Amino acid sequence: MNVRTFLSEISGIGYSSAKKLERINLFTVMDLINHYPFRYDDFSNxxxxxxxxxxxxxxxxxxxxxxxxxxxxxxxxxxxxxxxxxxxxxxxxxxxxxxxxxxxxxxxxxxxxxxxxxxxxxxxxxxxxxxxxxSHQPSVVSHQTLHTGRLVPVYPETYGINSKWLRTRIAKLMPNILSEIKDPLPDEIRENMITLQAALSQIHFPKDYQEIEQARQRLGFDELFFIQLATLKVRADWSKKMSVKKLKVKSEKLKVFVKTLPFKLTKAQLRVTDEILDDLQKGIPMNRLVQGEGGSGKTVVAAIAMYIAYLNGFRSLYMAPTEILAFQHFDTVKKFLEPYGTSVGIYTGSRKKVADKSDIVIGTHALLSNKLSTENVGLIIVDEQQRFGVEQRTLLRSKAKIPHFLTMTATPIPRTVALTIYGDLDLSIIDELPKGRPKISTHIVPENKRKDSYNFINTHVLNGEQVYVITPLIEESETLISAKAAKVEFEKLMKVFPDLKLGLLHGRLRSKEKENVINAFRKGSIDIMVSTSVVEVGMDIPNATIMVIEGAERFGLAQLHQLRGRIGRGIKESFCLLYTSDIKSKNRLKHLETTYDGLKLAELDLKIRGSGEIFGIRQSGRFELKIASFSDLTLIEKTRSATQKLLSKNPSLDKYPPLQAQLRNLAPNVMPD
Missing domain, CATH: 2.40.50.140 (Nucleic acid-binding proteins)
Structure with missing residues (x-):
């Protein structure tokens, strides 16, 4: 038996229990050892x-x-x-x-x-x-009983597996496994922290609260240290990777393009554009993340980058997470760039309209297909990159002749988080919305005011406006349960608004059905769109002025802010109505009534709900923190300093084989080259 042994092969666990453990992502012995208690029952009295x-x-x-x-x-x-x-x-x-x-x-x-x-x-x-x-106790806790008379660990559980079962198995495995685990931290980094072996022993079976604190300090340090080491090493390796042809920025042509846009670029858009153009003129491939709220104008910034690539004789691929968003980007980019001689193609699962060598191809994950010609691609843009796996992004990057890589997200990410988990990327923030955008008036609607709010909605629809209704967040992934919840809400609202036209949109619909519903809403044939929360944040319907969010307490503040960003795209006053019956969450939700800055709301999420809830389960993307927190600025600074010190001393880390081994384990979570 070793740390990589599958749990199904362990005596006392077996196939049936191993299948249950897989539901909480426990597959190997090391996974079980790294399954930490979330609290302790103090039975030491x-x-x-x-x-x-x-x-x-x-x-x-x-x-x-x-x-x-x-x-x-x-x-x-x-x-x-x-x-x-x-x-x-x-x-x-x-x-x-x-x-x-x-x-x-x-x-x-x-x-x-x-x-x-x-x-x-x-x-x-x-x-x-x-x-x-x-009863005989395992040697790791031989000085005490296991389930009583001590600080007793309580674990995240799953059906058929309780904390008593987990304690018993972990206690039995620990004595054999601890001797096999090598501490990867060099002494000059570890300083006065306890060893990894001691930390693992103390987190599971502490003698007192001081031992818990020592273990949490060490394990939390390791989590943030290895994330930062992985991302900063990738960044350093990337900068040395290759020298590529520098792209020329043809200023006169760019000025004409910007001048003929139907709107004036904001200062933030101009600043981020300059940062991207600087990257393209360097001799190393760009690797940049652009963060900006929905409606902040990321698409036009991407269009400028693709135009520069086109003027230098290179093609661009633009990957969106859904067909809805891909079609929208296709229409927008075509409108911007086709007058300047560029050919724009679309390539999704349901629609493939691409010339042999379209200058720009916009699509979904279908762009990964070998059937698509990717000859002479010099720029790749990925929208909402956390929606794609690392393997997908890497495969897409491998198709480029010069892998200039631009990723974009509308998810507000606190700066400390971005610098930690996206340390391998340069970061640009479009922190300004176009002038003239109306502020979205946001209100919490208690249950006793629901009927009044329905009258309010009815009045606005009769005035020619449109409404989104977002159904409660059940799961982050689009499941049958989520689709069913949307259907139930749709049927309920059909009775509430019998004279209005309602549409239903969820991720389980076929592509053509989704497209038909979106087009009907865009043309005004649908008054109220009932939708699950995972359907595209990038939808742009200027006539939609009311956003209703059912079960608002289930969402993070940043998620709610993203959802309300779907409205307020026109000139009419817009309203976001948050329905909740949870009294405890009202103080948290009240921040949305007064705060309109997505980054500030993301910071509040971080303080109120903790790092596990920043992006929601599905969007968290790269790394899972079990002990550390992205709100712990002191620890982030400490681990970043330790990482930089180590890499400046030994960039290849060849003097630290245990560190290299640990990084290999983390490799699937970092954008590889």
């Missing part, structure tokens, strides 16, 4: 029943006097036992645990832990943790 206080978490040692299953009238099973520690008997109660009568017998000596309650004059503990005092 060992007392007698006589001294225990009501409401106190305690550990008792004693003997079982009786145990039996009782059937209630509703046929539920309650297991009751009388336990005596020699000072006073106490009643123990378990629900739906009839099997306990086979595991615990009268006369067994147990150690039990739980919260003391009192019914009448009787002391009781509901659902106590327990273990037999004469």
């Amino acid at each position: 060992t007392v007698s029943t006589m001294d225990a206080k009501v409401g106190e978490k305690v550990t008792l040692q004693g003997e079982i006097w009786s145990i039996s299953n009782i059937f209630t009238r509703s046929r539920k099973i309650i297991t009751k036992a009388i336990f005596n520690d020699g000072t006073s008997p106490i009643e123990l109660t378990w629900f739906n645990s009839s099997w306990l009568t086979k595991q615990i017998a009268v006369g067994d000596r147990l150690q039990i832990s739980g919260k003391i309650t009192k019914y009448g004059r009787k002391f009781s503990i509901l659902m106590p943790q327990w273990e037999k005092l004469d």
Whole structure:
């Protein structure tokens, strides 16, 4: 057995349990060792029943006097036992645990832990943790019991696998595995932190809170350190990778193009354009991330980059995450660039309209097809890059003659996060919206005001305006459940607005069906569009002035801000209505009523909800933090400094084989070359 052994091959786990563990992404022994507790039950207070206080978490040692299953009238099973520690008997109660009568017998000596309650004059503990005092404990915790009488780790669980099961298996594996794990951190980086072996032992089975803190400090440092090492090393390697032909920026032609645009570029657009043009004129391939809210004008900046590539004799590929967005970009880029002699093609699963050598090809993941000619491609643009896997982005990049790579996102990413997880990319931010955009008036709508809000919507639709209704976020991926929820909402609103025309849009529709619904909404044939949250943020319907979001408490602030960015594209006043029945979330949602800066809202998300919720599950993209937080600026700075120090001393890291091995494990999460 070693750290890479599959859990299905481990005695005491087997195939059935291994399949359940796969649901929480645990496949190997190392995965299980790296499955950390999210909290600890403090059962270290060992007392007698006589001294225990009501409401106190305690550990008792004693003997079982009786145990039996009782059937209630509703046929539920309650297991009751009388336990005596020699000072006073106490009643123990378990629900739906009839099997306990086979595991615990009268006369067994147990150690039990739980919260003391009192019914009448009787002391009781509901659902106590327990273990037999004469049971053999694994050597890693031989000084203590495992489930009681200590700080007891509680883990993220899955159906059929509880924390007691996880504790038992981890405790059994730890003694054999710890000796095999090599600490990858050099002494000059580790300084006074504990070793990796000690950290793993202490995070699972701490003697006290100080040991937990020591373990969290070390494991949190490792998480951020290796992310930064991976991204900064890729960046350094990329800059040395190759020298390529410098593109020439033909200023006069560019000035004419910009001057004839139907709008004036903002200062932010001009600044980001200059940063991109500087990259294209260097002798190394561009590798830049452009971040800007929906409606900030990322597409025209991309069009300028593609125009420069065209003037230098190179083709461009532009990959969008969905067909809806690909078609929209196709129409926009065609309008911008075809008057200047460029040919623009579209290449998606349902539509392939490409000349033999179109100067610009816009498409979805279909662009990865070998059937598409990619000869002489010099620029690749990926929109909403976190929607694509690393393998897809790498394959696309490999098709370019000169791999200038521009990625774009409308997701507001706090700067500390961007510098950490996208450290391999240069970062540009379009932090300004075009002038004349109306502010979107945002309101939280409690349940008792729902009817009034429906009247408000009806009035605006009768005035010729259109409405989005976003159904509650059930899962980040577009599942049948999400589609069903959208259909239920659609049918409900058909009854609320019987005289209006409603449309339904979700990711489970066929491409042609989606396109028909979008076109109908764009032409004004649909008054109210009922949609799931994962359908494109880039949809541009100037006549849509109201955004209704059901179950707003389920979304992060930045996600809600992105959704409301679909409206306010025209000149009419726009409204975002947040429906929620969750009183606790109202203070958080109120930030949307006063804050219109996506980055500020993303920072608030970071503080309020933690790093795991920044982009939502599906969008988080590259790295998973289990211990560290992207809001821990001190640790981010510390790990970045340590990374830079190490790379300046030994750029190839050939003097640190354990570090190289750890980086190879991280490689799938970083844009490889």
